[in-house]
Amino acid sequence: MRKVLLVLTMAALIAATAMSFGCRPRTKVRDIVLSEVIHSIFYAPQYVALHKGFFLAEGLNVRLEVAQGADRGAAALLSGAAQVALFGSEAAIYTWQQGALNPIIAFALLCQRDGSFLVGRTPDPDFTWRDVVGRTIIGGRRGGVPQMVLEYVLNEHGVTPQGDVTIIQNIGLGATAAAFAEGTGDYVQLWEPAASRLVNAGAGYIVAAMGKYSGVLPYTAFHATKTYMRENPDVILGFTRAIYRAQRWVQTTPAAEIAATIQPSFPDMALADMTAIIARYKELGVWATNPLIPREAFDHLQNIMLAAGELSSKAPFADVVNTEIAERVVNERR
Template identity: 35%
Template sequence: MTIKSKYNLIFILIIILFFIIVYLCKINTNNQHNLIKINEVTRSIFYAPQYVAIELGYFEDEGINVELMTSNGSDQAMSSIISGSSDIALVGPETAVYIYQKGKKNYPVIFASLTKRDGHFLVGKEKKEDFNWENLNGKCVISNRKGSLPYMLFLYITYIKKIKPKIIDNISLDSAPTAYISGAGDYINLLEPSATSIKNKTNSNILKSLSSETKDIPYTVYSCTSEYFNSNKKTISKFVRAINKAQFWIEKNNSETIANSIKGHFPHDNLENITLFVEKYKENGVWNQEVEIGKKSIDFLKEVMINARELENGTDINKIFKNSSDINEGN
């Protein structure tokens, strides 16, 4: 090979390398552009449709890349979207209501609902067959923090059951199981898989599913800031479609199939237990069949918050709830 031929070959290789680099940069730019950072309030089987959407590629089908983070409480997850470290938060709706009430300009909006019932289970040391709501009178129940939707719904249940337990409401979400193990309460409200884990560790029993005690409510929702919503309606529309597909898939498949699809998100639980947890939630009807939030469920949210004295009667919170027509506006 002549010197000239060598130079020509090197030149061609440089050109090829240049186009490869440009192509890879373009892919990376597109991936970053379509990246959605989700911050979930906690990790639970309760949020199975979200994990299904990830594992079955429904987000990818919509051209979305998802980065999932987990907080310990709605406050932390909501703070992440306010600060811009996350795009979307999976939280209780009350956190958006509280910020809206403060008159923040870039207040959070709610554009989809993942769950429609309380996913907590009441755990206690008595036998399940001996359980009666009146047993809670005067007893200590570890609930979620004061002002959270799980706390307010449990308070609502005590109101309609006409019982007066002592509700412990100052223990953080991640510390509550340890507090119960150490003897801080007679009962505790927990999501799965925590409920079964604590049941086994403390010789307790799962006494009641709280989902059967109230009406439909936007219990766990997807929220983002007003600015993000107004600037990313096409992306949000794709996000909603992916979650809708997952909800429909869960409705049509059995618990073991669902458990198999999400087991990677729960490395400390075996398939048998995950299947059991999924079956519980399917039986209790906690998952929405569509993400749209209806007026009746919003009205019940208001009723629950007013009962807990966290919302003044007559306060209009409808502005923070966005439906499909709001999302598709301008698309």
Template identity: 40%
Template sequence: MNVRKISLVLLATMLVIVVAACGKNSNKESVPLTKVKFSEVIRSIFYAPHYIAMSKGFFKEQGLDVDMNTAQGSDKGAAALIAGTADISLVGPETSIYIYNQKGDKTLKVFHQLTSKDGSFLLSREKLDNFKWSDLQGKTIIGWRPGSAPQMVLNSTLLKEQAKDVKVVTNIAAPAMAGAFASGQGDFIQLFEPVASTLVKEGKAYFAASLGEAFGPFPETSYVATSDFIRKNPQTIQKFTTAVAEGARWLSTASKDEITQALKPFFEGTPEDIIIQSVERYKSQGTWSTDPQLTKEQFDILQNVLVENGVLKADEKIASMDDVVDMSFVKNIGKSD
């Protein structure tokens, strides 16, 4: 009889603990997430840390519900910020300079630097055992729209390598570029991963060169928001920055299988070997910095490239990067509230 009473008491105690635990979980789940309208420039493994932050729940851990769409261009991502249809955009940092110099009602600010190299690769139609930039003479390259970061990096590389008589096609929409090349247009094409490796695997192209390695350090893609949004929503910006940084840290230590599984939902139809190959290629060229700051040195490189490509006059250079850059949130990563 005593044994039965003890068993009943233990059972009742366990039920109380379970109910209490469920109550806590219920309360936690009932806390509303802050919705963030987010626009990415294109879909590419070049932005893997962001997808990791979504897949592994780092944004939700910060209390954010990220609603993502793909703009297909930094100009469109910047326009979405100005129009208010996006809160945060992943675009080229040059957009903040363009908008600032327009002297309009709104300005944009970079608050997190995601990539520190160009992420595109030059592919050839014919196999070249030892590619040289002089091989481009008299050839046609399918490239990106005028004024975009990859287009300017390619042009500056061609100038640096003294590659002459090269025609670069810049009027084909990003989603149609690979198809145009596969159908016979152009001798070379400039693509991001995983599209580049997919075209190679299909036997429709061959790797010639990495623009990231050829050009060197370049702040290609940043998280940007309007100055007004940053001022009114500093906690959201801080949480967003912290989540992306956590995604980059996880990416640097996770196994190949873990990374593949985390990225697969964002690249449906892409073989697993292509996904991890793309990640490894970007890792090997130092794409994702452990310190996601846009430095003064990087900002100077950016403005020099803009001037070299004729989209910014020398006297239009921004003297103080603080006018279009706010790295305070990056500097606060890891600090207690």
């Protein structure tokens, strides 16, 4: 009888734990590969979902891989090397524009503003965008959302890209900080923790936060192929639940606690530096409060792409974005 009671007690504890995570008990764990465009504190809610066990609570064993570019992340989805990928939704629009038979679909928003910073060689507390005229900026890959947003911001401030200012576009995302430190360019566009590492090394100074100027757009969202979403709706639903739970937690949690939670993903970063970075990102409002991708934000992205000359016509919202899953997840909490 004591053995029976012990088994029943353990079963009750397992069920209670599952319920405490806001999900139903699961007997099967699914392994999925999540490709992230770069490894950055900018994606803090994603690491929260990983380290707080939110993915596992939904029956998902998530393994992260770094793509070093949205184009490579999209390729990982199309080849089946990854099941979910985090990158700017411009890559999904490109697959639509190319008439892909198995298009890439954006299903959950993570970052709603640009999370990069413009880093210069000298302190400039009175920086204006006119200061870059006649200078050289190390930017991103042509056609990528970071590069197109940079061009959008420059144009909005009366500075013509590749006219008033030279933008280097042929250095890989993982090499831009090193190139700047070695003397290339007058400014460089960087994400955290790369920006703070340059500052701490005395090799650069943050002069502008791009998130102040980008507007709201699906700067970084989670994507999967249309076929994978159709064949694995439980995976996409559970993944979105985990992300939404992380988004809510981040919104109500102090920066220091967030930093301590995600530090295993950045073991070489000092906790104080991570806390300052997260506080800055929270102040900028870069993180979406829920996974829904607003139509107006998607339109803003496509307008930026049109202005950059990278899009011939706008993609229909429903052809590139799936809101049904995010809506279901958000409504579950009401």
